[in-house]
Amino acid sequence: MQKTGKVYLIGAGPGDPDLLTVKALRYLQSAQVVIYDRLVSDEIMALIPPEAVLVPVGKAPKHHMVPQEGINELLVEHAQKAEIIVRLKGGDPFIFGRGSEEAQRLVEAGIPFEVIPGITAAQGCATSLHVPLTHRGLATGVRYVTGHCRNDVPLDLNWQSLADEDTTLVVYMGLAAIEQISRELIAHGMNPEIPVLAISKGTTKDERHVLADLRTAYQVAKQEELKAPTLFIIGEVASFTGQLQVDEHLSAVSGDAVVQVKEAAHG
Template sequence: MRGIGKVSLIGAGPGDPDLLTVKALKRIQDAEVVVYDRLVSQEIMDLVPPKTALYPVGKKPKSHPIPQEEINQLLVDLAKEGKRVVRLKGGDPFIFGRGSEEAAELVTAGVEYEVIPGITAAQGCASSLNLPLTHRGLATGLRYVTGHCQRDVPLDLDWASLADPNTTLVIYMGLAAIAEISTKLVEHGMPADMPAVAISKGTTSEEQKVFGTLTTIGELAKEAKLPAPTLFMIGDVVGLKETLELPEFTGSEGNWGEKRPHLEVING
C-alpha cells in the first residue's frame, strides 16, 4: 500500500515555457497528476507527459465552476492516494494565486508539500517590454496590488501610498476597475500624465499591449479589446520605452536593422 504522496505547488510563470524553472520542469515531467489553472499556457501543458492524469480547475471572471474549497480537498485526496501531485498555477503560486490557502489545507491534512516559485506576471511582462520595474532616479519602490474585488464592493486600497510618484505600481486583474483606480490615484496626487502600459498575455505569441498615461490607459485598453487578465504598469519607468527599445538585430556582422514591430501598440 502506498503512503501519502507529496504536492508540488508550482508557478508556471506568465506563459513562455522557456521561463519555467528547471526544478518546475522536472516536477512536471515526473508528476502522476497535474491540477492546473486556466492561465497556464498550452505550450507549458504540452510539456506534461501523455500518461499523466489532468485535472483542469481554472476560474474565469464571474465563473468559478470548481470552488476553491473543492480544489483544496482535491489536492488532499490525490495526495492521500499516494500520488505525486503537481498543482500548476500561472505566474507565482504565492502572488495573488491562492497558493497559501492550498498550502494551509495540506498542512491541516498532514500532507507534505513544496513551493516552486514562478516568474510572476509583473516580472515577465516588464522584461518582455524591455522595461525595468525599478530605476535609479525614477522608481525607488515597487508595489503589486490586485484590481479584483468582490462584486459591488469598492476597492479598499491605501490610495495615498500607492500614488507615490517614486513607486512603480503594478496592477493585476485590473481591467474592470482601471477607471476607478486611475481616478483614485489622481485624487491622491499621482500626476495624470504618468506613463502607463496595459499588457495582455505577456511573453507569449499572443501578447498585446497599449501605451498611454494614467488617465488614458483604461480607455485605450478598452478600445484595443485586450482580453483579461490584463496587467497594468504605471510609473515613470514606463517612460523609458523609447530609451530601452532595441532595433532588430539582423546579422552576424553586428548590424542593426529596423526596429522590432510591436503588436497592437497604441500611443496615448
C-alpha cells in the same frame, strides 16, 4: 497512519514555456496528477506526460469552475491516491495565486508539499518588454496590488499611499476596475500624465501591449479591446516601453563585437 503522496505547488510563469524554472519542468514531467488553472498556457500543458491525469479547476474571471475550498479538498484527495501531485498555477503560486491557502490546507491535513516559485506576471511581462520595474532616479521601489476584490465588493485600496510617483505600481486583475483605479490615483495627487503600460497575455504568442497615461489608460485599454489576463504598470518606468533596443542591422554593420558574437553563434 495512511501514507500520502507529495503535492508540488508549482508556478508556471506568465506563459512562455521557456520561462519555466528547471525545477518546475522536472516535477511537471514526473507528475501523476496535474491540477491546473486556466492561466497556464497550452505550450506548458503540452510538457505534461500524456499518462498524467489532468484536473482543470478554473478560473475564468467571475467563473470559478471549482471554488477554492473545493480545490483544497481535491489536493488532499489526490494526495491520498497518487505519489506526485502537481498543482500548476500561472505566474508565482504565492503572488495573488492563493497558493498559500492551499499550503495551509495541506499543513492541516498533514500532507507533505513543496512550493516551486514561478516568474510572476509583473516581472515576466515588464522585463521581457525591456521595462525595468525599478530604475535609479525613476522608481525607488515597486508595489504589486490587486485591482479586484473578493466577491466583487468595491475596491477599497489605500489610495493615498498608492499615489506615490516614486514607486512603480503594478496592478494585477485590474482590467474591469482600471477606470476607478486611475480616477482614485489622480484624485489622491498622482500626475495624470504618468505613463501606464497595459500588457495582455504577456510573453505568449498572443501578447499585446499599449502605452497610455493615467488619464487615458481606461479608454485606451477599452479601444484596444485588451482581454484578460491584463496587467497595468503605472509609473515613470513605463516610459521605457520600446526604448531599450538596438537596431541589430546597424550594429552588425558598424559594431565589431556584435559581428563577432553573431559569427560565434553560427559556429
